[in-house]
Amino acid sequence: MDPAQKVLVIPCSGIGKVHGLISREATYLVTDELAPGQTETLCLALLVKGDEQALARVRSQPCITVDGCPKACAQKNVTLVRGESDGAFQVLQVLKQHRGVQPGSASSLNEAGWTVARELAELVRDKVAELAGCEVTS
């Protein structure tokens, strides 16, 4: 990938369950803390609306999706626009390694929720590094 291009990290932000909030906060951890120079996010709703600028960004920049549930709305919406994304993650990938934890609610995360969000964010950061062919800088 062009090193000047930022990777788009797009969460589902699902409003019904805590998983959507974890996807959203994991994305902010990546774009604001773990890889701020290499990543940015995009409003998924812009894709649903069919916004031309958003469609162009998704078609021209590398994309990683972060979904809360197996309905995979972020991944499906990106795939509809440009074909396969460059990376697709789901909260359940990390959550299943923490069986039995209650990560919070759809409105706020507790300590366990933040742990899951951070682990997920680190997976996304590693994927960004792989796409960039180098280490990411925070």
Add this chain to the structure above:
Amino acid sequence: MSEEKLRVGIISCSGEEIPEGTISRLATRRVLELLRPDQTVTLCLPLFLAGGEQERDFARSHPTITVDGCDKRCAQAGTEKHSGPVSAALVVTEMLNGGYPDCARSSRQRGEVDREAVWVVAETIAATVDQLLAEGGGAQGRGAESDGCACSRPLPGGTVAINGEEVTIPGLQMIFGQLLETGVAPEPGNADRVLATVAIYYPVPEAEREAYREALLEAYKRHSAQAGV
């Protein structure tokens, strides 16, 4: 067969790029959980493209309010494009009218300004829900309870004794928390203020206002003591 009940659908933009998207999302959750738990349902906006017919039928089967973070109005446009016309379209930047600057996108950075902004937007959404229900729900039909998102369940309630009967008020602890945050002391002089605040979120019967007034003040005192205030 379950009795059909009119519920208003609320669809929030996801707005990941801007703080107003986070405010929109949190305010919508507050209405679903606390302010109008029995009158509202929601659906994830991105499901319109990723989901099936049931999702796309949402705005046709519920009077629907969209809540957008900015004037791009993605929730309104997306809903009307994929599901049907909405009954009301709200925009966070218009509701806040230039106030509440420097809100955060991530809840890690949330502060008092963010919390206040969420309350302002949530109360506007709740008022719009009331208006639609009073008008009979607009042009849309009635959605059965099972149509709604299974996650739109009310917050656990707080219980007070009114004339010898226990009454559960959804989200009472959260309402008390908000009163404490705004500096309302648990003393008799504030009993009217406590009652008026609860009455925004819970229909207090006119004939029982005095009983509620006393019971809520006592409950608020207990809450404050437990919170160490």
